[in-house]
Structures are given as C-alpha cells and as structure tokens.
Amino acid sequence: MAISVSKKNTRATKKVEERRDSCRGFFNSLLCRVIFRVPAVILLFVLIFLWSSSATIISGNMVHVCVSSRKLNNLYCLSAGAQPNFEISLPAVRNSSTSTEAMPGAINRETKETVQPVAVVKNAFDDARDDEVAIAMKSVEEQLEMQRSWISHSNNQNCDERGIFVYDLPPKFNKDLISQCNDMIPWTDFCRYFTNDAMGEPIPKLGKNWYQTHQYSLEPIFHSRVLKHPCRVYNENEAKLFYVPFYGGLDILRWHFKNATDDVKDALALELMKWLQQQRPWLKNSGKDHVFVLGKISWDFRRYRGSKWGNQFLELDQMQNPIKILIERQPWHPYDVGVPHPTSFHPHSDDDIVSWQQRIIGSRRKHLTSFAGATRPELPDNIRTLLIDQCNSAGEGKCHFLDCRSGQCAGPETVIELFTESEFCLQPPGDSPTRKSLFDSLVAGCIPVLFDPFTAYYQYPWHLPEDRSKFSVFVDQEEVRQRKVNVVERLMKVPVQEREDIRSYIVYELLP
Incomplete structure (x- = not known):
C-alpha cells in the first residue's frame, strides 16, 4: 500500500508514559493533560507495504504507489502530488524551523503560521475530563478522515522514470543490529526470526506459507521488500521518495532491559541525524520526502522527562518532517503512520x-x-x-x-x-x-x-x-x-x- 501524507514543521512536546504503564498513562497523560491541535502544511507521498510486491506510478505531477495487495491481480493504490488543486490544508503551529521554499522536483508546500498549540488543562471534575476526552477524540477522528481522503484506487502501473531511492546506510544503522540478534533481549534468541528475509523459520505444521515471524521484525522485512521494488531507483535525482532503512526499533529494543544511560540509548539515532544532514537529498527538502519504517510503537521513541524508558528519536527537531511508519502510532501525530504488526502468514501467490x-x-x-x-x-x-x-x-x-x-x-x-x-x-x-x-x-x-x-x-x-x-x-x-x-x-x-x-x-x- 502507499500513502500520501501532509507534514508538520514543528517539534511535538507531548509526554508519554513508560511502556509498562502505557495504557493507563496513555489516557491520563495524553487525553487529559496535554492535547494539541495537530498542525500540518502540505502533502508528501510515501510508499507502504509490508508483505507483497508493489509498484510506483507517476502521472503528470501525481505520484502513486500501488501494490498487488493480495487482491488477486488487482492493484491497490494511494496517491499524492503537486497538482495545483491537490492539497491538504491544515493550520501549522508557530516557530517552524523548516523552510517551505519550493524545491525543484520536490512537492510544493506552504506554511500558514496561524494557530498556536492549544493545551487542554487537566481538571479534577469528571465533566471537565469528559469534555477533554471529547476534544481529543474529535481531533483524532478529523485526522483519520483526512488520512482516508488520501486514498486513490488508480490502476496506473507506470513508474515514469521516477521512484524510490533507498539509502545505503553505514552498517551500524541496520546490518550490525541484526548481528546482535543473540543478545537483543536477555531471554530470547532473535536470530531465528531474521532468516528468510526476516520472515523467520518455516512452520511446516501450518503449511508452506507460514513462518516464525516476530512482531518486531517489520524493519528488516520492509527493507528486504523495498530493495526489490520495481520502482526503486539508484540515481537520487530520479527519486520522488527517499527511504531511510534505519532499524530504530531494534536499536532501542536492545536497551529496554539493560541498565543503559539515556545518552547510550540516544546515541545511534543522533549519529544517524548527523549522517543524514550531510546528504544532499535530505538538505534539499529538509527531510519532507523521506520515510522511516520503525518496528516498535511510537511511545518507545518518545521518552519524556523523568522517564528511563525508550529514547528521544521521534522527539528530535529533525524528525518532525519525515513520515514515520510504525506498528503503533501516536494518535495526535499525523505523520506517525500506523501499519499492521507482521503476521506469520506470507503467501507467495x-x-x-x-x-x-x-x-x-x-x-x-x-x-x-x-x-x-x-x-x-x-x-x-x-x-x-x-x-x-x-x-x-x-x-x-x-x-x-x-x-x-x-x-x-x-x-x-x-x-x-x-x-x-x-x-x-x-x-x-x-x-x-x-x-x-x-x-x-x-x-x-x-x-x-x-x-x-x-x-x-x-x-x-x-x-x-x-x-x-x-x-x-x-x-x-x-x-x-x-x-x-x-x-x-x-x-x-x-x-x-x-x-x-x-x-x-x-x-x-x-x-x-
């Protein structure tokens, strides 16, 4: 499946609870203490598909990414583009640190600094809390309605010499993390889950299409698939989308149950940001046409002050422009895109x-x-x-x-x-x-x-x-x-x- 998503240009500052308290903290912290009107600016396209082959299509100024989607030879597509009348308008928050100047070959954007974040103050009374929850739910539902409006069912299968560029990252950002599979979690040997392009070992009892796929294997699965994508390009000047194959979920997973400092948990993500800021495509459009695929939940990348759980990867200023694809999104971040957990079923035909x-x-x-x-x-x-x-x-x-x-x-x-x-x-x-x-x-x-x-x-x-x-x-x-x-x-x-x-x-x- 493919996605087009508008972008925001400011840092989110909402707190998240520790993972072990995430359900309770999720409502107390987010629904009742700090609810922001989520800003956005313009649209960006992004490819997403986890378990089948796909194709990118470009017609005029529109970009489509289509997948076979298991629909028996029918393609399923979503679109985005820079057509004059094709835009998603949402208010943007102030203090944007990102230039919105149109770049050649990039998606045009326009920032409207008209709305400041509105925090909902926690009130001890039940009726006030109900009002806060209603406001929060309305915000989420408006986002979902907007996101559904990006869906296209076009069947065009032409890449038009434009497509997806996959960064060849230094191995410490992905391959080296895989090599630590036997020490990822103290009581689990992850190595068996990373065979067969991260689908895991076969399960003959269930049939030829079943594998021991781990729920946190999204990153290497997606990476393997997109490397074979028919619209992958090797020249960055031909790309409309830039995929950063950083295994951020595996990076933070290895520190969950170890006595690691915040500096240690944040180190690799900060190194990645330094590396990206030296790349011409990133500088050209401030990361707005970049996508990350992360195999853990959003809260693991949004450590709040005083907590020891997770890191600050998604709270970095530089990470407010790209699309983040995760198995669980933060509901008030429209650029957190939720996708299903990998299952063990991987049909071939x-x-x-x-x-x-x-x-x-x-x-x-x-x-x-x-x-x-x-x-x-x-x-x-x-x-x-x-x-x-x-x-x-x-x-x-x-x-x-x-x-x-x-x-x-x-x-x-x-x-x-x-x-x-x-x-x-x-x-x-x-x-x-x-x-x-x-x-x-x-x-x-x-x-x-x-x-x-x-x-x-x-x-x-x-x-x-x-x-x-x-x-x-x-x-x-x-x-x-x-x-x-x-x-x-x-x-x-x-x-x-x-x-x-x-x-x-x-x-x-x-x-x-």
Whole structure:
C-alpha cells in the first residue's frame, strides 16, 4: 500500500508514559493533560507495504504507489502530488524551523503560521475530563478522515522514470543490529526470526506459507521488500521518495532491559541525524520526502522527562518532517503512520490466498469465543483479569482461555489453530493499546472483539474500514471494568447470519 501524507514543521512536546504503564498513562497523560491541535502544511507521498510486491506510478505531477495487495491481480493504490488543486490544508503551529521554499522536483508546500498549540488543562471534575476526552477524540477522528481522503484506487502501473531511492546506510544503522540478534533481549534468541528475509523459520505444521515471524521484525522485512521494488531507483535525482532503512526499533529494543544511560540509548539515532544532514537529498527538502519504517510503537521513541524508558528519536527537531511508519502510532501525530504488526502468514501467490480462504471460511468453529493472553497485574485498570474470569466461568464450548504465561503462545501454531476454531477472539489492550493478536485473528477468520478504539480504529485507516462493524465487535472496556456487561453473554446474542457476514468480509475483503 502507499500513502500520501501532509507534514508538520514543528517539534511535538507531548509526554508519554513508560511502556509498562502505557495504557493507563496513555489516557491520563495524553487525553487529559496535554492535547494539541495537530498542525500540518502540505502533502508528501510515501510508499507502504509490508508483505507483497508493489509498484510506483507517476502521472503528470501525481505520484502513486500501488501494490498487488493480495487482491488477486488487482492493484491497490494511494496517491499524492503537486497538482495545483491537490492539497491538504491544515493550520501549522508557530516557530517552524523548516523552510517551505519550493524545491525543484520536490512537492510544493506552504506554511500558514496561524494557530498556536492549544493545551487542554487537566481538571479534577469528571465533566471537565469528559469534555477533554471529547476534544481529543474529535481531533483524532478529523485526522483519520483526512488520512482516508488520501486514498486513490488508480490502476496506473507506470513508474515514469521516477521512484524510490533507498539509502545505503553505514552498517551500524541496520546490518550490525541484526548481528546482535543473540543478545537483543536477555531471554530470547532473535536470530531465528531474521532468516528468510526476516520472515523467520518455516512452520511446516501450518503449511508452506507460514513462518516464525516476530512482531518486531517489520524493519528488516520492509527493507528486504523495498530493495526489490520495481520502482526503486539508484540515481537520487530520479527519486520522488527517499527511504531511510534505519532499524530504530531494534536499536532501542536492545536497551529496554539493560541498565543503559539515556545518552547510550540516544546515541545511534543522533549519529544517524548527523549522517543524514550531510546528504544532499535530505538538505534539499529538509527531510519532507523521506520515510522511516520503525518496528516498535511510537511511545518507545518518545521518552519524556523523568522517564528511563525508550529514547528521544521521534522527539528530535529533525524528525518532525519525515513520515514515520510504525506498528503503533501516536494518535495526535499525523505523520506517525500506523501499519499492521507482521503476521506469520506470507503467501507467495494468489492460489495460496484462495486455498487459505477456503480453509478458514469452512473451518468448524467449536468455540464461541477465545482469548489468548495473560493477566497484567501491574496494570490495575487493565480488563484482562475480568475477561479471563468471565471466560473461565462461561461453560463448555462458550469460551476457551489460552494462558500465555505457560509458554503456549511462544509459537503461532497453537494460537492460529485456536483462532481458526473460534467465532470470536477477545482482543483487550496489553502493554499498549495495539496487539499483534488482532491481525492473527483476522488472518484466521476469527471476528475480533475490541475494547479500546485505539487498538485498531484509530490506528490503521488505510488497512481497516471506517465502519468498524464490518470486521469487529466493540465492547467498551469501561462497561467491562464496571461489571456492567458479560462479554460472553453479549456475543451469544450476535445472530449467526451477522457472524457469517462479518467473517465473509474479513476473509474475502480484508485478508486479500
């Protein structure tokens, strides 16, 4: 898939919570303390696709990036460009440090310094808090509406001698990080996940298209794919998009559970910025036509003052212009682009897709619902314990709980088999709002039950439909927390025909 996105030219200063408190801090810090009107200036195009080949197309001044998208030979495209009447206008904040002068061959931009950031002050009273949350949600929804407006379904497949330039970075920014795979996390050997172009080792039990793919493998997967992109160019003067293959997620992952100083955690990203500032394409357009793909969540790159978790990569002034593609975006940064976690399913052909569709659409769903996960006792507001209690007390065939504390979820085989046997799959937030398991359930044809809109609805506007009822069931986590609803009983009331309609949409519309 491809994306076009407008840019902002100022540094974001919102705080983020430590990862272990990210769900709770996410709402307290962001929704109630500091909400900014997110600025933007003009548009930029960007390529995005994780698991299939793609092609860049340019017609007139418009740039399209198209992918086969598993749609059985049909291309799926998104566009951006510099047409006179093609622009996305949003107010920009003051103190922009980036020039908006039009560059030859670059996307034209115009900065309007008309709106200052408006912070929402936390109020102790519930009604004030509700107002703040409403303002925050409205801001996010406006962003999503804007982002969806960038989608194009053009079928043009001509690159027109312009395309994607991939930087050949010094190996310390990517390859050397891969070589540290056996020491990335103390209790895990990551090396087996980086074979087969980072898809991991094959899983014969599930079939030829299944691999041990780690949820943090997005960076090398994307890098491998874009190197083979048909519109990749080797002359920077022919490029409309510049991809920086920095494995920032692997960089910060190696420091998560070690006693490293902030200077150590920030060092490699700062070195990268110095390197980029010596490159002519970066200087030419201040990074506005550059894209980074990061295989960790946004909060890991936005360490706030007083915290020891993560680094400051996405808070750097230089990083406010480029597009950042992540498995979980910061909802108030329009240039944080959310993309699905990598799954273990990597089909090689249309026939592989059709074969899997036939298998899961005809699968015997012997469980009404299931939950694969573990409790989060360190997060008192998390609803997992309540869901597990409801599941375990539901009775035979109603709900199956797979306890991931026992190691049963270490490989995808057990989880995928459970999901293919379940009508619904519970997807509560974990350490952060998003879950790889959401996409595992979709691949298995299991209808996801979501409890937090930030798990999917506010994350993936290019991958999931605006109408959430087409592919999911939503139960407000606050109702669960207050014991106002028994989730299993509610799911029992969903008509069989409605279940079949949702599953058909997932299998035949989303999965391709």
